[in-house]
Structures are given as C-alpha cells and as structure tokens.
Amino acid sequence: MRAEAAPYQQIAAEIRRSIESGKLRPGERAPSTRALVRDHGIAMATATKVLATLQQEGLVHSRPGVGTVVGPPPRLSATQQRAPEPSLSREEVVRSAIAIADGEGLAALSMRRVATDLGVSTMALYRYVGGKDALVLQMVETAVGDFPFPAKRPTSWREGIETAARLQWSAYRAHLWLPAAISLSRPQVLPNLLVHTDAVLRAVSGFGVDASTSLYAAITVFGYVRGVALNLEPEARAEQDTGMTADEWSGHQTDQLVALIGQHDLAGFRALDFGSFEFDYDLDQLFEFGLGIMLDGLAVKLQRMRAPLR
Template sequence: MSHHAVQPPYRRIAAEIRRRIDLGELGPGDRVPSARQLTREHGVAIATATKVLALLRAEGLVLTRPGAGTVVAPGPAAPPRARRSADRSEPELTRERVVRTAIALADTGGLAAVSMRQIAAELDVATMSLYRHVRGRDELILTMADAALADAPLPAVLPAGWRAGLDLLARAQWATYRRHRWLPHVISIARPQMMPHGMAHTEWALRATGGLRLDRQLRWHMAITLMAYVRGIATNLEMRAQAEQDTGLTDDQWVGGQVATFQQMIAAGGFSTMAALTAQGDVDLDLETVFEFGLRRLLDGYATLVAPPPAEESGVSPGR
C-alpha cells in the first residue's frame, strides 16, 4: 500500500468537497456544508471541520458571506467586478478593507491562506483591483503586521519603574501574538522593518530604561532581547493551534495519550534524570508557564545590570 494513500481527515474531506465543486454538483454561490454539518456527516472534531473550510478558503474555492455562511466562490465565467457595479450598496474598496480581510484570513488559516486571489474572492472584487491599494503580497503582510500591533496600543504614559514598563510591553506583545498566531513569523529581529507601530514598541522599551545611567549599547540590547524572547516563545503558538486542529486534542489530552510511549522511550534511552523527575509526578508545563518563568528570570537578570554595585565592591565602606 502506498504511503501517499493515507491523508489526514481534513484533507480527505476537503478533497471530497473539491470534487463536488469540480463536477458542478456545487456551483458558484451554493452553500457548502458548515463545520457542524461536517462533524455530523464525517464524525470528526469541530477543529478538524473548521480546518477543512480554512483549506478550501485558502485554495480560493469557497468564501464566507455574511448571513449565508460558506459558499462556493464565483468562477471565472462570472467576474465579481461586473456584479458589484449593479449593487451600489457595497462598501468602497479601501486599503483598510484589504488589510483587515487579509488579517481575518491569516487568523483562520495562517499566512498560507493569504493570497491576492483569495482576498479578492472574499471582498467580491477583481484581483487586479487590489493592486491599487497594495503593491503586492510582501507589502500587504508587513502592513498586516503593523495593523495587528496597532490594535493593541500601549498606554500613553509609562508606568513607574523600568521593570513595570518592560513587563507591560512583554505582556502586550504576548497577548497580540496569541490573537494573531501568524504574527511572530513576520516580525524580524535581525532586520528592523518599516512598521510605525512596531517601532513604537521599541521606543517604549528604550524609554523604560531612561534615567538609569546605562550606556546606549546596554539599553538597546535590553530592549531587543526582551522583544526577541517574547517573539521566540510565540512562534510555538501557531504550531500548537495547528496540532489541535489536526488531532482534535488539546496539549494536555495529547500528552495524556502519549504517556506510556514517552515512558518507554525514557526507559529505553537511559534518560535517568528525566525518569527520576517524571516518577515524582506531573509538572505544570506549557507555553504560558514557560513564558511567565522566562519573563521573570529575564527581568531578574536585567535587575542585576540596573542595581548599583554592593558597597564593598564600590569602594564605599558600609558605615558611610
């Protein structure tokens, strides 16, 4: 039996709907089964059913219409632009609408779901009309990232104390990454990007360490290292969500089902330290606890750079 014959459930179900569209059983504008219908008809988890529809949207085969659900996208024989001209009530196509539609697609299906063709299908416009508002996909994705950061503006006034300021910034970025799991894969630490709202985050971090008598090298490294830490942990968010969609299981449920296998591997591999710690009981360990632990320890480390040296090291006697 060929290994190519085995497909994940969501791909098998998507292929069946794709076949019905190709045969004309489902035509442009026809509703496709909803996520709940797919769970009933195929006996899969709601997360798997949602992924079916996300895949079909990413391929440009279906789109979501308010009040109508998910329907087959218009074919080339019925250009969307011609239909729009007859309906003057449609909102004007703007750069903001293009960007917001792209963000919605990325939030559902990741960056792979974002294509000019799919955005045009969602907005019911001709694909070429999008290029009047964005030059191409690269510019669009950078604009999406800046818009996502703009949705969670930082307070106008820094909290008192450098640590409170950096802690607030880290948590604001973490919350934004959790809402937009594709975002950490866009942000670059090595090559600064022309994003006004992203630059505002860097400005905030630098302001937080102002007045501490630290040199500029140290202040820049503290700011960038903090943001790199949050981004690094956040790159795992999309993988976790993808795994939950593929399996229909949460991290805890998946680990629970793999305990016996892990124990066998630990024993067979001679991992004595892991075996000893595992035998002592479960550990509360997930992305959130790792983020919290790492953030606290990172800021603790910064505190040693900010604090004045002990009196005996500074040459000042304790009595003075």
C-alpha cells in the same frame, strides 16, 4: 483507535448538518466567527478555520457587506461581470488578509485569495495596498496596533517592560502568523513596532547604560517574547490535526519516556518521578515564567554595568 476529530472539524460538522437538514437555508447568514467564539469557547483562528472549511466545501460563501451566508457563491450574469467593482478601503483589504492568515496561516495568503474574498479583481487590490510584501507589512502594523499601550505610564522600569512584553504576547496569541512575519535581525520600520521598542528603551534609561546596551536590552526582550510565540501556531495546528492538546499528547508518551529514562540513566528526569508526576504544559505559563527570569537577570546585568536601579 481512531483519533477524535479536531474541534474545528466537529463544529463544521454541526453546521453542515444544520444546512443539510434545512435548519439553515440558502441565503441565510451562517454563524459569524464572533458567534462561534462566543458559543463554543474557541479561539478566533479556530472559528475562522470552521468557516473556511465550509466555504471550501461550497456550503457557504462570503457576501461583501453581509458576512458569511449559506450556499455556494452565485454565478454572475454577463451584465454583472461587467459592472464596476465595489469601492474598498485599505482597512477592509488589510482586515480581510488578516482573517485569511488567522484562519489558514500566512502561507495561504495571496492577492488573488484576498480579492476573491472581497469580490474584486486581483489587480484592484494593488491600488490599496501595493503588492503582497507591502500588504503583510500593513497586516503586522494593524495587528500590533490592535493592542495599544494604556494611557497611564508605568510606575517602574519593570512594569514598563512587562507591559510591552504582555501586549506583544497578546498580539501573537490573537494572530498566530504574526511572530514569523516580524524579523529579529532586520526589524521592519513600522510605527506600532517602534512604540514597543521605545517603551523598553525608556524603561532601561533609568539605569544610565550606554546606547548599545539599551538597544541590546530591547532586542533581548523582543526576541524572548517572539521566540516563545513562534510555538503558538505549530501547537494550534497540531491540536487541530490530532484532536489532542499538548498535555494529552504528552500523556501518550509517558511509558516510552519512563523506559528511556531508565535505559539511559537520566538522573534529572528520574528525580521528577514521571510515573506519577503530571506536568501542566501551558505556553502562557511558560511565557510568564520566562519573562520573570529574564527581567530578574536583566536587572542584575544592567545594575552591574552602570547605575543603580532607581
């Protein structure tokens, strides 16, 4: 039985039919990513992939200052080719790069690709962001900065860490490439990342532990959130490729799993009664569940090491 087309493919097919039927005519604006998110209830990354698919087919193209419009990109005349390149800002370059990474992954990002989307030469980008490595750093800084801390300070150590962790999770949720772009062992020295580390350091300061313990606590929190978030992009791409959610995929494995449980006498699994038990696999729930366990354990550890919780 043929698997159902992934959501982005279904939406792309719908827009393709509108273009082929003349409902959307050349030069008219195609639905924006925000409109696709609103109208179809999909993630921004999925909406970006819809337009990327149509652009690869030559059905739409990006027009600076306008958005995505119907039709292939126009062929430039010799005079136009010699015309001065449009003026850009660093913010425009970084946002364009983020849009590419959101829709197609960080592997699809290149200086040439960003330049093409912005309608400038590749060399022109170096005036704004330097090379690709420097661009990725600015993408990380911008993506994290889009989820600022609330002005009101947390009232407890636990709320302080929960706030930092959930903001990081939200950033990872919005930008699936982001967890892999940030290093745990060699953290990038970026202002918006340092704010997150500082928030955890302030939270654990009330325990009166030494500096090394405080830093290990901050790294542990960051490592936990990033570790779970590293599963977001592979899961999203698997869902797009197969047209099945994680729960639907697991449902297709039930018979095989039940057979293996009996064959190898896996008592722990057998106690779950997989024949009738339906597990709702959700990464958001997993994140919250693990965050609670981590903070419970961190409180006990820090209390034992030094001062009582205040």
